[in-house]
Structure formats: C-alpha cells, structure tokens
Amino acid sequence: MINSTIFMHPATWFLMGAFFLPVFKRMGLMKVVLVAVPLIAFFQIQWLPESFGQVSYLGFDLVFGRVDPLTRVFLHVFTLMALIGCIYGLHVKETGQHIAAFLYVAGSLGVTLCGDYLTLFIFWELMAVASTFLIWYRKKKRSVQAGYRYLLVHVAGGLILLAGIFLRYKNVHDLSFVRIAVEGATVADYLIMIGFMLNAAVPPIHAWLPDAYPEASVTGAVFMCAFTTKTAVYVLARAFPGFEALAILGAVMTLYGVGYAVVENDARRILAYHIVSQVGYMVCGVGIGTAMSVNGACAHAYAHIIYKALLFMGAGAVLEMTGKSKLNELGGLYKRMPWAMIFTVIGGISISGFPLTSGFISKSMIIAAAGESHRTVLMLMMTLASVGTFLSVGIKLPYFIWFGKDSGVPAKEAPWNMNLGMAIAAFLCFFMGVYPEYLYKMLPFPVSYHPYTAYHLSETLQLMGFTGLGFYIMVKKLTPAPKMNLDLDWFYRKGAGVFMWIASRPVDAVNNWANQVYRTVGFKMTLAFARALSWFDWEGIDWVIDGSARGVVKGGDKLRTFMTGKIQHYIGGAVAITFIVLILVLLV
Amino acid sequence: MKRILEYLNKHSQVLKRLFFAFLLVTVAYDFFVKRHGTHFFGDLIMGFWSVFGILGCLGMIVVCKGLSHVWLEKEEDYYDK
Incomplete structure (x- = not known):
C-alpha cells in the first residue's frame, strides 16, 4: 500500500x-x-x-x-x-x-x-x-x-x-x-x-x-x-486553539519583537526580530481560538511568509552584492540597486498593512477578531505593534538602506534570478491585497470579514500617517550605530562561558592536581597496597587458619580468585561473608 | 526609475508639504467616516487613531531606545570576548 x-x-x-x-x-x-x-x-x-x-x-x-x-x-x-x-x-x-x-x-x-x-x-x-x-x-x-x-x-x-x-x-x-x-x-x-x-x-x-x-x-x-x-x-x-496562554504570550510577542526591531542595527537581525513580532499575531490568533481569529492566523501566516521572505530576499540581495547588512554601513543604495529597492519597499508596506497590500487584509483580521471577542487589551497591544512595524520595517529599514546618507558602498543590481524571486513575491503581496478572495477561500472556516470598509481605511491611514510623522520628528534619534543588544540568549551564551570557565579553570586544575598526586603518590601506594594484599594472602591467612599445608594453599587460592579487581566481586564476596556470619550466629 | 527618484529627492520640500496635507486629510476623513463594528470607546472618538499612532510611535522610540541605551546595548564583539 x-x-x-x-x-x-x-x-x-x-x-x-x-x-x-x-x-x-x-x-x-x-x-x-x-x-x-x-x-x-x-x-x-x-x-x-x-x-x-x-x-x-x-x-x-x-x-x-x-x-x-x-x-x-x-x-x-x-x-x-x-x-x-x-x-x-x-x-x-x-x-x-x-x-x-x-x-x-x-x-x-x-x-x-x-x-x-x-x-x-x-x-x-x-x-x-x-x-x-x-x-x-x-x-x-x-x-x-x-x-x-x-x-x-x-x-x-x-x-x-x-x-x-x-x-x-x-x-x-x-x-x-x-x-x-x-x-x-x-x-x-x-x-x-x-x-x-x-x-x-x-x-x-x-x-x-x-x-x-x-x-x-x-x-x-x-x-x-x-x-x-x-x-x-x-x-x-x-492542537491548541483557544489556549489562553497563547493569546497573552502572542500579544506580548508582537511588542517584544518589534521593540528590538526598533533598536537593532543589522538589517537581517531587524527582520528576524520582526518575525517574532509577526508570529505573535498568529500565536495570539490561535490563542483567542474563535473561527475568525484562527482564520486570521492562517491568513496572516500565508501573507507573512510571502512578504517576510521578500524582505529577507531584499536584505540578502544587498548582503550578496555589497557584503554588508548593517544599517550604519549602508545608505543611498537606491541609485545602484533600484529594483531591489522597489521590491523591498513593497515588502515593507505590505508588512505594515497598507491598503491594497496583503498585510492589510490578513493582520487586520486577527486584530478585528480580538476586538469581536472583547479582548480590547490584546487588540490595542497588536495595534501598537503594527505602529512599531511600520516604524521599524516599513520606514527605518528602507530609509537607512536605500535612502538616508549615501554610504558610497559600491553595488550592482542583483542577479536576474534573485530579482525574479523578489518580483514574484512582490506581485503576490499586491495580488492578495487587491483580491483577498484568493486567500480567504483557502481558509479553514468560512469568512465573513470585509477588510475594505471606510472605517478600517481611515484607521489604517491615520495610524500609518502619524507613525510617519513620528519617524520624521525622531529620525536623528534612530540613526543606527554599530552596536548589538542583549537578549535572553545571554543566559546560555554567557552561561556556557561560565560553564566552560569552571570546566577549564577549577575543574581542570583539580584534575591536573589529582593526576599529579596519583602519579607521584597514588602509583606507589597502589603498588604498596598490592604488596600488602599479597602478604595478607600468604602470611595473614596462614596465621588465621593455622592449619595444614593443604588448607593454606586452598584458602589462598580461594581468596586469590576473590581478588579479581572487580568491585562487583568484592561486594558479592562481602555479601556472601555477611550471609555466612549471619547463619553462624543464628545457628550457634 | 533612478531619474524619478532623483527628481523627487530634489523636490523634497514638495514631498514634505504633500505629506502634511495627507495627514490633515486623513484626520478630516475620520470625521465623516461611517463607524460600524466598533469594539471599544476609542472607535467612537474622532481622530483617536491619529493620536494613538503618534503617541505610540514616539513612546516606542523613547522606551526602546532608552532601554537599549541604559541597559541592553553592548559592543558588537561582546560575546566574542
């Protein structure tokens, strides 16, 4: 079969x-x-x-x-x-x-x-x-x-x-x-x-x-x-729709990821942190657990895969052609890589949820589902995260790679296949935004949500517009610097360092010392101990048994077979002797 | 493509004015828009999302950059040492 x-x-x-x-x-x-x-x-x-x-x-x-x-x-x-x-x-x-x-x-x-x-x-x-x-x-x-x-x-x-x-x-x-x-x-x-x-x-x-x-x-x-x-x-x-822990952690994720995306410097690290944020929407949607929110999670997963891959392709094309991915080393590349610039900007506005792009029809579904389940706090957390999304990936990332101060980094257009991959993804971003039915009819539950309402448009345009204003006011504060930010991997990265230090310094030192001691003292002691045992074998037993030559030889032989050097034999022997002693005590 | 962008770059003042005009239009639009499917009190206040957007954006920059500066920011070779 x-x-x-x-x-x-x-x-x-x-x-x-x-x-x-x-x-x-x-x-x-x-x-x-x-x-x-x-x-x-x-x-x-x-x-x-x-x-x-x-x-x-x-x-x-x-x-x-x-x-x-x-x-x-x-x-x-x-x-x-x-x-x-x-x-x-x-x-x-x-x-x-x-x-x-x-x-x-x-x-x-x-x-x-x-x-x-x-x-x-x-x-x-x-x-x-x-x-x-x-x-x-x-x-x-x-x-x-x-x-x-x-x-x-x-x-x-x-x-x-x-x-x-x-x-x-x-x-x-x-x-x-x-x-x-x-x-x-x-x-x-x-x-x-x-x-x-x-x-x-x-x-x-x-x-x-x-x-x-x-x-x-x-x-x-x-x-x-x-x-x-x-x-x-x-x-x-x-497996886990409707689990409250997912709803709360998901909403926390959206803000956690975007917070790091605002301050990071490496383009691909910004995008990576932003995955945490975007997956947060999906996890929250799963956690809310209504048909609409699970639909939203699936729709957002679909849309997100395409535009996040598009952004990674854009940042990757820059890395491939210039060898750089840090924002403080880039800038003004629009003159040299215009196609990659257009595609990345499309990815940026899609992820921010601009009208006519895929983010507008997918992310809003989860936020609206949170609202309809009367989860106002979750809804506002996710809306705030989408403000941060536009700030970090929609404006900051393209601005400091393609515009801003010209870094003078030499670059050429990416190979045709890279641009083709980006073009397909960019097309899909718009296609889903203009024709949401394509995505909605694939979703696991029937969809009654309509993204293109007047109020939703008004809300989105206000959020995006005034986030842009915020960036305009604070652009100097956001100038990237060659730094990195600590995250929770500190615990295992530095923790591993501490472990290695203990392993290399104190443990190793003790180990070396023990080796030295063993070599100088232990070896001789072992030899002496072996000699003592063999003396006991002959002299001691001879004295204890104090009997015939036959008994001495026999007893010695028996004991020698005990001295095999294997701990389980010694323990077994000790148990057997205890047993015999017990029987003797009981009988006598 | 390059020429269009350079043209826009030269006329950035025009762009700036257009941007501010766009902001005004979005807020004005919010006064006329029909509200349905409202979820909480903010949906009933005119221009609520404008205020949310600007305060959220500035707040996020201040908090994140602040945390980064005073605590989380380290040199790039921090883990290599």
Whole structure:
C-alpha cells in the first residue's frame, strides 16, 4: 500500500530531489530540478485525498497524510514559498545548500501532513537538522557558532516535545495529532505545547531566532524565515486553539519583537526580530481560538511568509552584492540597486498593512477578531505593534538602506534570478491585497470579514500617517550605530562561558592536581597496597587458619580468585561473608 | 526609475508639504467616516487613531531606545570576548 501512495506525499519529491541532486548536477540539470520539484509539489497538493499513507509500525498507527482545509492553506504557501526560494537561490553553485533547503522543506511538509505525533517528531527533527546546515553554509566563524547554538536549542526543544508525546501516550494511549481540549489539558499537553512554542519563537524561548537567522547564508535565511516558525503556527493551530496562554504570550510577542526591531542595527537581525513580532499575531490568533481569529492566523501566516521572505530576499540581495547588512554601513543604495529597492519597499508596506497590500487584509483580521471577542487589551497591544512595524520595517529599514546618507558602498543590481524571486513575491503581496478572495477561500472556516470598509481605511491611514510623522520628528534619534543588544540568549551564551570557565579553570586544575598526586603518590601506594594484599594472602591467612599445608594453599587460592579487581566481586564476596556470619550466629 | 527618484529627492520640500496635507486629510476623513463594528470607546472618538499612532510611535522610540541605551546595548564583539 505504501508503495502506491509514497509518491502522493509532496515531501517525497523534495527528499528524492535532495538525494539525487549531485547526480543531476553532473548532468547539468540542477537548475531544472530546483524549479521542477517545488512546481510538481505545488500542483500535486491540489489533488491530495483526505487521507493517505497509513502505516502500522511496531504497533503504532503512523499517518503520513491527513488533509483538511487547515492543512491545505499551509501546504499551498509552503510549496509556493519553496518555489520562490529556489528561484532566488538558483545562482548558488553549492549542491549542499540546495540539498539542505530541500530536506528542510520536506520536513516542513511532513509535519504539515502528518496525522500522528511520532511522524510529526521525525519530520520535526529533520527540519531542525537541515536548517542548521543552512546556517553553517554561510561558512563564517560566527555562523558556525550560531549554528551549534541553534541546533542545541532545537534539540532541547525536540526533547521537551518528545517527553510530552511519551507522557501523552502513557495518559491516553493514543498518538493521533488532533485538537487538544483546553479543559483537561495535562502536563503532557503543556510539554508538547512548549516544544511547539520554542519553534514559534515565543518569549522567553525565542532568542535562538534573532541569534541564528542573521548568521545564515543569504538563501538559507530566505528559507528559514518561512518554514520553522510557520510550521509551528500550524501545529499550534492544529492542537491548541483557544489556549489562553497563547493569546497573552502572542500579544506580548508582537511588542517584544518589534521593540528590538526598533533598536537593532543589522538589517537581517531587524527582520528576524520582526518575525517574532509577526508570529505573535498568529500565536495570539490561535490563542483567542474563535473561527475568525484562527482564520486570521492562517491568513496572516500565508501573507507573512510571502512578504517576510521578500524582505529577507531584499536584505540578502544587498548582503550578496555589497557584503554588508548593517544599517550604519549602508545608505543611498537606491541609485545602484533600484529594483531591489522597489521590491523591498513593497515588502515593507505590505508588512505594515497598507491598503491594497496583503498585510492589510490578513493582520487586520486577527486584530478585528480580538476586538469581536472583547479582548480590547490584546487588540490595542497588536495595534501598537503594527505602529512599531511600520516604524521599524516599513520606514527605518528602507530609509537607512536605500535612502538616508549615501554610504558610497559600491553595488550592482542583483542577479536576474534573485530579482525574479523578489518580483514574484512582490506581485503576490499586491495580488492578495487587491483580491483577498484568493486567500480567504483557502481558509479553514468560512469568512465573513470585509477588510475594505471606510472605517478600517481611515484607521489604517491615520495610524500609518502619524507613525510617519513620528519617524520624521525622531529620525536623528534612530540613526543606527554599530552596536548589538542583549537578549535572553545571554543566559546560555554567557552561561556556557561560565560553564566552560569552571570546566577549564577549577575543574581542570583539580584534575591536573589529582593526576599529579596519583602519579607521584597514588602509583606507589597502589603498588604498596598490592604488596600488602599479597602478604595478607600468604602470611595473614596462614596465621588465621593455622592449619595444614593443604588448607593454606586452598584458602589462598580461594581468596586469590576473590581478588579479581572487580568491585562487583568484592561486594558479592562481602555479601556472601555477611550471609555466612549471619547463619553462624543464628545457628550457634 | 533612478531619474524619478532623483527628481523627487530634489523636490523634497514638495514631498514634505504633500505629506502634511495627507495627514490633515486623513484626520478630516475620520470625521465623516461611517463607524460600524466598533469594539471599544476609542472607535467612537474622532481622530483617536491619529493620536494613538503618534503617541505610540514616539513612546516606542523613547522606551526602546532608552532601554537599549541604559541597559541592553553592548559592543558588537561582546560575546566574542
């Protein structure tokens, strides 16, 4: 059965593509495969049956394919994003980077399609490992270090998830990956949720994201910004809609991320922090848990993947062409890279939710859902975060890269494939903004929301206009400086330093000292002790037994076999002797 | 493309005036707009989102930049030391 359905799974194409990519490269077909595989997957997912690929393994029912409206919208955007990302990365010659990207996408599709926790866990870990290589392929010392930290954090998160899965199996004897009710959620369910939240970069377990993404390779970051966090949003929307913790943490996330985006200097770190903020809207939407808010979370995930990838592609193009990504080293690039400038500005206004762009029709859905559920505080927090979004990514980022003071950095237009990738994403940003039905009819619940009302337009234009005024007043305060800001990764980065210091200084010193002592004193003592034992063997026992020659030899032999040097033998011997003594005492 | 941008750059004063005119229009528009689906008191106040926008923006800059300056900001090689 599995043979006939294995090619139904879109991840299969990516896995096979990854496996045979070196062969295709030899044949000169690598670029063809890089476009063909996501294209096949993109069309194939439209025809998936409701359920496929059920396998019984070791008494577990594994489900590789479970398709419902929630799955479809995420599959749609994941395969579309894979296509855009592959076009953007066509010029990359290293096969390894493409293989890592393909495996990463395969992991993400596998998680989206799976119907049980074991399958989920396997694909979950595939994602973590494959994406680590996307960081390492930057091949800088910093990215190697960041990659190790990223991997360690995700392995820890995976273990928490696995612990939750085991405990859940112990509790309910069922591994199917379905919605968990708020009432009666146990520790097991919360462990699973923490595992998911780590990938969604929910504070305080978010610091891996702004730590790792800015260090990833140019194309790697484009893939990473789309898949890890949004797969996490999908699994949260699948299992935990309506959990209050998600609603509150999501709203906190929106402000936390945007706050750092306002002060950071590195373009890709600003965008990475801004992922935290944007995913916050989705997490909050899932947490509110109404049909409208979950719809909004899905719509925002779709729109966000496209425009955030667009922004990462723009910042990546600048990094690729100039070797710089820090705002204080850039400026005035509009003369030299006008196309990249236009695309990035489109990404910036889309993420800020300008009318006629995708942000306007997706983000507002979550905010309106919060309002309709009478969650005024959450609503205002998210609105404030969208002010910060426009400030940091809508104005500050484009201003200091493309306009502002001309840095004189030499640059050329990016290669055609990079511009094509950006153009497709930019087109989609407008397409969804002008034609929201395209997105709305994919959503898991029927949509009654209309974004283009007069009042919503008025609200958005006022917010954006006066945020612009705020920037205009404070532009001098926002001039970027070559600094970095501490975040919660301090605890494990400096903590690891403390651990290493203890390991290298005191522990190592004690270890060396003990070695010295052993070499000078211990060795001699051991020899002396051995001599003493052998003396006891002969002289002591001879004296104790005080018997015939036969008895001496026999007893000595017996004891010698005891002296095997193995602790369990000594303990066993001691127990046996105690036993004999006890019997003697009792009998006599 | 480049020429358009350089033209705009030269006439930044015009842009600035247009921007302020746009702000006035947005606030004026809010007085005439039909309100439905109101969620809380702010939705009923004319120009509420203008005030929210400017105060939110300035407040965010002051708070974030302030926190950064007094506490979080470090040299770029902070973790390499």
